[in-house]
Amino acid sequence: MTSTARSTLTTLSLCTALIVGCAQDAPESVDLAIRNVTVIDAVNPVRRSQTVLIDDGRIIDIVDSNTAPETPASKKIDATGRYLIPGLWDFHVHFTFDKRFTDAMAGLFLYHGITNVRDTGGLLEDLLPVIDTLRSAGSNAPNIWYSGPLLDGKDVVYDGVNFPGLGIANPTPEAARANIAEIHAAGASFLKIYEMVTPEVFAAIVDEAGLRNLPIDGHVPLSMRARDVAPQVQSLEHLRNYEMDCVSDPELWLAARQAELANVANEPGNVLRSRLHTLQRLTAIIAEDPAVCAETTEALKATITVPTLRMNSMDLYVPFARDDFDRAMDLIPASVSEEWRAARDALAASEEAVDTTFAEWSLRRTGELHLAGAPIAAGTDTPIGWSIPGYSLHTELEQYVEVGMTPLEALHSATVKPAEFFGLENEMGQIKAGFLADAVLLSADPMDDIRNTRSIEAVIHQGKLLPRAHLTRLVTP
Numbered sequence: 001m002t003s004t005a006r007s008t009l010t011t012l013s014l015c016t017a018l019i020v021g022c023a024q025d026a027p028e029s030v031d032l033a034i035r036n037v038t039v040i041d042a043v044n045p046v047r048r049s050q051t052v053l054i055d056d057g058r059i060i061d062i063v064d065s066n067t068a069p070e071t072p073a074s075k076k077i078d079a080t081g082r083y084l085i086p087g088l089w090d091f092h093v094h095f096t097f098d099k100r101f102t103d104a105m106a107g108l109f110l111y112h113g114i115t116n117v118r119d120t121g122g123l124l125e126d127l128l129p130v131i132d133t134l135r136s137a138g139s140n141a142p143n144i145w146y147s148g149p150l151l152d153g154k155d156v157v158y159d160g161v162n163f164p165g166l167g168i169a170n171p172t173p174e175a176a177r178a179n180i181a182e183i184h185a186a187g188a189s190f191l192k193i194y195e196m197v198t199p200e201v202f203a204a205i206v207d208e209a210g211l212r213n214l215p216i217d218g219h220v221p222l223s224m225r226a227r228d229v230a231p232q233v234q235s236l237e238h239l240r241n242y243e244m245d246c247v248s249d250p251e252l253w254l255a256a257r258q259a260e261l262a263n264v265a266n267e268p269g270n271v272l273r274s275r276l277h278t279l280q281r282l283t284a285i286i287a288e289d290p291a292v293c294a295e296t297t298e299a300l301k302a303t304i305t306v307p308t309l310r311m312n313s314m315d316l317y318v319p320f321a322r323d324d325f326d327r328a329m330d331l332i333p334a335s336v337s338e339e340w341r342a343a344r345d346a347l348a349a350s351e352e353a354v355d356t357t358f359a360e361w362s363l364r365r366t367g368e369l370h371l372a373g374a375p376i377a378a379g380t381d382t383p384i385g386w387s388i389p390g391y392s393l394h395t396e397l398e399q400y401v402e403v404g405m406t407p408l409e410a411l412h413s414a415t416v417k418p419a420e421f422f423g424l425e426n427e428m429g430q431i432k433a434g435f436l437a438d439a440v441l442l443s444a445d446p447m448d449d450i451r452n453t454r455s456i457e458a459v460i461h462q463g464k465l466l467p468r469a470h471l472t473r474l475v476t477p
């Protein structure tokens with residue numbers, strides 16, 4: 001952070017602490033006033049008939065519309081009967097997984113009310129130009145945080161040969177430290193650990209991240225147990241390899257994986273990984289030992305789980321079977337939608353039986369983790385697995401409610417919890433004086449039905465009002 005940025009932040013936090021004095025210093029006229037709105041966020045209770053005053057990218061005050069004198073504003077909205085929630089996060093996206101999607105993603109996110117995204121894996125040479133483009137688009141693109149490449153082991157799953165190139169090799173602790181230095185210098189604000197690392201490389205990454213004050217996201221490495229990984233990282237994706245630590249004698253299962261990971265046959269990383277999943281995933285789910293699993297759940301309270309439930313449960317809840325999927329597909333690049341429609345038709349015509357064991361386990365496990373108090377954040381892995389940028393985040397939230405969250409808890413997972421990962425919970429995720437002005441104006445109450453997060457009339461991003469017509473232009477090529 002530059003010293004200028006730091007002093008600006010200091011001024012702003014003083015302003016937040018002394019909001020009354022701050023309001024006295026506030027400009028005569030603010031940029032935007034949203035009047036008569038019901039304000040909802042996951043920390044503060046529902047507040048009706050409020051006027052939200054926005055200036056210079058921040059919410060500067062929230063006052064009672066019925067009693068407070070009207071503050072002059074360059075733009076005013078009468079939001080009677082409307083609801084204002086914080087701008088949403090998609091906490092797991094890949095801008096560079098499918099280059100046909102890259103240019104369209106920013107607009108699709110904003111169109112669907114997502115003002116913040118975390119890119120959880122892409123090669124720096126692909127990603128950095130995208131970051132530049134997004135940041136120069138200002139309020140016409142979501143804020144982005146990125147990890148750079150997946151930090152994989154000696155064998156790399158996303159190697160750019162067998163799978164799209166998203167990962168890099170870390171055969172030794174020294175290699176990992178050198179890679180992290182480069183990634184950090186390139187502006188990454190967290191690290192992503194992947195599945196093929198050894199425990200030694202994992203330890204080096206954790207140590208290096210600590211020295212650099214970078215949070216860590218990851219998949220549970222196949223060479224380790226979920227309960228040992230969870231307390232050392234700040235988030236974990238897809239419930240990946242959690243089931244392997246829910247069996248009796250988990251050390252025996254671990255030893256079997258470690259023997260395979262020696263990779264004497266020199267298989268490609270993606271083949272070796274799939275083989276290990278095939279060997280242990282469904283067998284572990286079937287062999288689940290509830291007592292062991294309860295211990296693992298306890299350990300998982302120490303990190304944020306990003307279940308990507310929509311993707312994990314795809315075999316049960318087929319994305320294209322939804323009534324709204326086809327319409328959402330109209331907004332994505334034609335080269336992709338044509339391919340997806342063809343794949344959909346082929347799948348619909350297939351008579352092959354589908355095993356839904358993993359999907360059912362993912363739903364149950366997410367519900368269990370939530371019930372136990374394990375933190376959960378909402379991410380989709382878009383555009384992987386039929387995941388339409390923006391749209392799929394809302395279907396993810398629907399599933400959280402299906403497995404036991406209240407709508408307010410689902411909102412928490414897509415606002416407050418992601419902000420906490422980056423230590424930004426006092427800056428974003430609430431509709432509150434002093435907070436960044438990222439918000440979504442809805443025509444229906446999301447507390448009645450979480451699907452109402454899609455009734456978007458306008459998005460406020462970086463303090464700018466983006467009405468529906470503007471959002472539509474962002475998704476019109």
Ligand SMILES: [Zn+2]
Pocket residue numbers: 092093094120121381
């Ligand atoms: Zn991912």
